[in-house]
Amino acid sequence: MPRESEPFKPPALAAALKEAAIAAAIAFGLFVLMVGIKTDQGPTGALVITTRFGTVGVLVGGVFAGAFLRALFGARIKASFDFLIPTWRTIAAHIGPYVPALLLAFALIAPICFYAVGNRYLIDLGILIVTYTMLGLGLNIVVGLAGLLDLGYVAFYAVGAYSYALLAHHFGLSFWICLPVAGILAAFAGILLGFPVLRLRGDYLAIVTLGFGEIIRLILLNWQDLTGGPNGIVGIPGPSFFGLPFNSSEKGFAATFGIPFSPTQKYLYLYYVILALALLTNWVSLRLRRLPIGRAWEALREDEIACRALGINTTTTKLTAFAMGAMFGGFAGAFYATRQNFISPESFNFSESAFVLAIVVLGGMGSQLGVAVAATVMLGAFELLREFDQYRMLVFGAAMVAVMIYRPRGLVSARTPSVFLRRRKDVPPELVAEARTESPA
């Protein structure tokens, strides 16, 4: 193809027109029935059709224009991006080390400011973002570090949420007692899932974990005596601050500290609880990566056969990865139950798993900072797109595909190296070149 050998010379106009015409014809075929004809239930209950050929025209025109411009200028645009990448790398290298600290400071301080100006909405959004960050960090252990694609992660989230909800509902246990219990139960669920799938690799594993997630959801939905079925569990108590509840009573948090009561205090507190949990998850996974088990996970991700050859017990390695990931999912689930005060199987369907997986993938599998950035970007974008409610999942799915094609390493592609040299040394290029020429090969 001439375009590839001479990237800056646009091909002839005719070729571009032809390419665009083909793309437009295909687009017409795709959209003519699905978009062009709308089916609605008429007054008698039977379906009636209305035509929307104007919309089809706009879409086909858009595809034509897009394909035409791409054929003409695609190579040039790509080249200019390639030109930008080294510049971006230099910038990233300079500011990179400060980013986590800045983000952490923002995460710590910002909610107090929101509280001061009385903006509960932003605190709620913050809670949501940090919850998903925590879920992402938990799944990151399974997918990013151990390389086991888990499509049923939401099952552990559900196990944690239902553990806390049921224990609080039936035995009146407090959040802080149930939190570790929920984590342990979720970890057991992780091991339970782990056992049958030990021998499976890659794609099979993904489908089985998906099936497992659906089984858990269907059980929650149908075991009405225990879980309340589709009605869920209501009236789950919120967490207390060392025994002080967040209400306007004499013994409440506000009265004890002599500050005026505000319902937002509870949400501020919830925010710091989940932030602490997320930081704990982050810290634990950072530490685990330095331990033999963490090294084994990353080795497993790279090559399972080599792992076996080196005498790593892949069974326990996989099981611990599942259990650790599930435990953090369970913590997050217990937190979700206490924040919502209400849970039902609705909240634990496959799209939730896909969403958490998307956070891990967009963040660049294995990068903890990436998970936090991706959670913020995605939930922020979801909030911004709130007006276009119908389209946001569409955009989200397309974003997953686009990231895989254009940035398969994720938005933050700088994965933290597993092994650090004791001292940073810059090897001058001359030395490398010399070594190369001297080597016998």
Next chain:
Amino acid sequence: MEYFVQQLINGITLGSIYGLIAIGYTMVYGIIGMINFAHGDVFMVGAFLALIAFLVLVAIGITAVPLALLLVLLVSMALTALYGWTVERIAYRPLRQSFRLAPLISAIGMSIVLQNYVQVAQGARVKPLPPLIRGGYTVFEGNDFAVRLSNIQIIVVVATLIVMAGFSYLVARTRLGRNMRACEQDLKMAALSGIDVDRTISLTFVIGAALAAVAGLMFLLYYGVIDFFIGFLAGVKAFTAAVLGGIGSLPGAMLGGILIGLIETMWSAYFSIEYKDVAAFSILIIVLIFLPTGILGRPEVEKV
């Protein structure tokens, strides 16, 4: 006994539909070794296209059922095939050289896109279609239970058999089928011996999508109601069928489809209808543990 025979008939009908979808999974897995997660949604798109084509035909005055059915089948197969081709071209072809999980993640994204695209375009409510093919036969009558074989069940099974026969011929006897089998054995060698691998893979997706469209039309006729979410469950079950029959094996996909259809129907009939999906998922897990190559599959030898 009569009840059992009736469930057998229902199960085989359902299983034929699963089998048609399962072929799409098994072919793609056989050739490029990825689970086309969006295939269930391609099936759903096929069902929607069939529904819309029906309504259009009624609107322009073609109401003779056999002619309408044939036209709907052709239109929905052609357009669904176009969807299959587009999905492959956009979401999978650029990822041929990427890391192992990339196509699967991309496929999950594509599945979300297709679902929400149909939801945006056609609305989230269920779409009912009045039964087009009525009537049937009473096969035999027991004490107080008559075993019925409806015309629609006959059409589903016969259509499946015809499609399967045509498809088997295509794979076994034509040049394209030979190319597909060559690609399945070794992509690189196939390319070296002059087979256009990209084109073969594209055509595999096109054929898989066309078969899914047949399944979509059958589903629409059999159940009479569809929505944008039917692809997820049908897809997972069809994949289970493909795994059960032995992934990569075409007769296996059909066999697995019928087994899954029977298991699901029998489970609903004799145990509990609420847990029928749990049964299907459990089968998937059990098969993968004890029979990872499926019933008719070849063992996969892992080489370093």
